[in-house]
Structure formats: structure tokens, C-alpha cells
Amino acid sequence: MNMNQVxxxxxxxxGNTRRLAAAVAGAIGERPQDISEAxxxxxxxxxxxxxxxxxxxxxxxxxxxxxxxxxxEVKQAVVFGSAAGExxxxxxxxxxxxxxxxxVSEKYFLCKGSFLLxxxxxxxxxxxxxxxxxxxxxxx
Ligand SMILES: Cc1cc2nc3c(=O)[nH]c(=O)nc-3n(C[C@H](O)[C@H](O)[C@H](O)COP(=O)(O)O)c2cc1C
Numbered sequence: 407m408n409m410n411q412v413x414x415x416x417x418x419x420x421g422n423t424r425r426l427a428a429a430v431a432g433a434i435g436e437r438p439q440d441i442s443e444a445x446x447x448x449x450x451x452x453x454x455x456x457x458x459x460x461x462x463x464x465x466x467x468x469x470x471x472x473x474x475x476x477x478x479e480v481k482q483a484v485v486f487g488s489a490a491g492e493x494x495x496x497x498x499x500x501x502x503x504x505x506x507x508x509x510v511s512e513k514y515f516l517c518k519g520s521f522l523l524x525x526x527x528x529x530x531x532x533x534x535x536x537x538x539x540x541x542x543x544x545x546x
Contacts, residue, residue: 409449410545412438414456415468422488422519426529426537427456430486430515433538434545441471452544453480453508457495458487458519464495472502483510484544486537488519488529515540 412434414427427438431454438456439445447453455472457464483503485496493516500510517533518525529537 408451408545410434410436410452410454411444411447411450412436412454412456413441413444413447413471414438415441415465415471416456417458417460417465418521420520422529423456423458425534426486426488426515426517427454429529429534429537430454430456430541433541441468444471447475448479450480451482453483454541454544455483455485455495455499456487457485457499459489459493459495459498462493464498469502472499473506475503475506475508477506477508479506480508483508484513484515485510486515486540488517488533490519490521490524492516511544513540513544 412431416423431438494514496514518528
């Protein structure tokens with residue numbers, strides 16, 4: 407029995423990362439957990455991490471949460487998120503988790519996220535469907 411978990415951190419009122427997290431979690435039969443409510447991460451096979459970038463960086467609250475994950479508690483982490491541009495949070499998260507011995511998959515999901523007047527309505531239904539397909543493929 408695989409133990410998978412979906413955590414996320416959304417910053418804007420639109421909740422773009424939260425909406426992606428709902429799609430990812432739904433696809434693998436889990437419930438998305440906001441990091442402000444998530445319990446400890448323990449004994450997880452695949453940890454999906456929903457993260458977007460703000461001025462090129464993940465939210466400091468998410469950084470803190472990730473730093474608190476114990477060594478060996480996660481077999482693999484997989485990052486998903488959205489951005490106004492092209493930048494995934496994957497590499498920053500890989501650096502944060504490396505000292506804890508947690509590998510972050512090279513595969514990540516990224517779509518456009520609405521920001522000010524750009525990317526209106528994104529993630530849209532198509533983005534959410536792609537996020538679901540991505541999650542299903544990772545879990546296999
Ligand atoms: C303060 C702020 C800074 C941002 N900086 C960037 C950025 O540097 N690069 C980028 O691609 N998107 C940037 N964005 C866009 C967000 O990554 C995008 O809107 C994302 O979908 C927000 O997800 P959320 O609704 O879950 O917070 C920024 C958004 C905000 C609000």
C-alpha cells in the first residue's frame with residue numbers, strides 16, 4: 407500500500423496552487439493539505455508539493471515547512487505549480503530537501519497562473535486536466 411501525500415502553499419486570493427492541488431490530489435485519491443494545516447510528513451512514498459514562485463522564490467512559509475521534514479520520511483518528492491512566466495519551484499525545492507536526503511523528481515508540472523492582468527483564468531480546465539494526468543502518471 408503506497409502512502410502518498412499532497413501538500414501545497416498558495417499565496418494569492420485566487421488560490422491557483424490550491425486549485426492545482428485539488429486536481430492532483432483528486433487524481434490519486436488523496437486530500438490536498440494546506441501547509442498551514444498539514445500535520446507532520448512521515449513515511450510518505452510520494453510527496454506532491456504544490457508551490458509557485460513570487461519574485462522568483464517560493465513562499466518562505468513553505469521553505470520553513472520543507473526544512474522541517476525529517477530525513478528519510480519521504481521516498482520521492484514531486485513539485486507542481488503555476489507561474490506568470492516559465493519558472494518552476496522544482497530546483498529551489500530540490501536544494502532545500504537535499505540535506506534531508508529527499509530526492510525531488512526531475513519531472514515537474516508547471517502551467518500558467520493568472521497574475522495581475524496576465525494569464526486570465528489560468529489554471530483553466532485544460533491545465534487542471536493536465537495536472538491530473540501528470541499525477542496519475544507519476545503514481546503509475
Ligand atoms: C507578489 C508576486 C510575485 C510574483 N513573482 C513571480 C515571478 O517572479 N515569476 C513568475 O513566473 N510568476 C510570479 N508571480 C506569479 C505567480 O507565481 C502566479 O500568479 C501563481 O499562479 C500564484 O499562485 P497562488 O495563487 O497559489 O499564490 C508572482 C505573483 C505574485 C503575487
